[in-house]
Amino acid sequence: MINLIKTRSNKSHFITKVTGDLRKNVFDNIFDQFEILWIERDPRVVVSSYIKQQWFYKDKPLEYKKLSKKDKIEFYSSYYMRVFNNSKSVKRKLVFYEDLCDNPEKFMRNLLKDFGLDFSEYHASQVKNRQIRKIGWSHYKSKYTNDEIKLINKLLQEPLTYYKYT
Numbered sequence: 001m002i003n004l005i006k007t008r009s010n011k012s013h014f015i016t017k018v019t020g021d022l023r024k025n026v027f028d029n030i031f032d033q034f035e036i037l038w039i040e041r042d043p044r045v046v047v048s049s050y051i052k053q054q055w056f057y058k059d060k061p062l063e064y065k066k067l068s069k070k071d072k073i074e075f076y077s078s079y080y081m082r083v084f085n086n087s088k089s090v091k092r093k094l095v096f097y098e099d100l101c102d103n104p105e106k107f108m109r110n111l112l113k114d115f116g117l118d119f120s121e122y123h124a125s126q127v128k129n130r131q132i133r134k135i136g137w138s139h140y141k142s143k144y145t146n147d148e149i150k151l152i153n154k155l156l157q158e159p160l161t162y163y164k165y166t
Helices: 002-009 022-030 044-055 059-065 069-087 095-104 104-114 121-127 137-141 146-155 157-161
Strands: 036-040 091-096
Touching: 002 059, 036 095, 044 069, 044 137, 044 146, 044 157, 069 146, 069 157, 091 104, 104 121, 104 157, 146 157
Parallel strands: 036 091
Antiparallel strands: none
């Protein structure tokens, strides 16, 4: 299937986006060799996005409405921490969303170089002057009380420190 996709797209490599635990459940069983690019982001922003997007509650809006903000912070921080702890054992190339937003061309040039791929004029034309909307912690911070900020910082202290977001 991958060879068919590469042939039809006239590409020498195959890239796809995966979220969740598909790597363990599917990729390990299909591919002998693959590389993982892990795009990390400020954990507080990730948790805030989970809350905003109502992860796991799309089909249960009334149940979601009953949760307090504290409950949501605790639930989604716990989920984030499971993903964070599981990610430690994954062999991956770790990059940061904020770096992509700050300088897309430099980010992509370095990324392709790290994977042994050429950064062509086509690539340059695709990322040149491209503005990627950077939504950081300052955007979400105003949506929390001081106590909620302390809670989210406390619950996410390990990844915040690990990824140097503090």
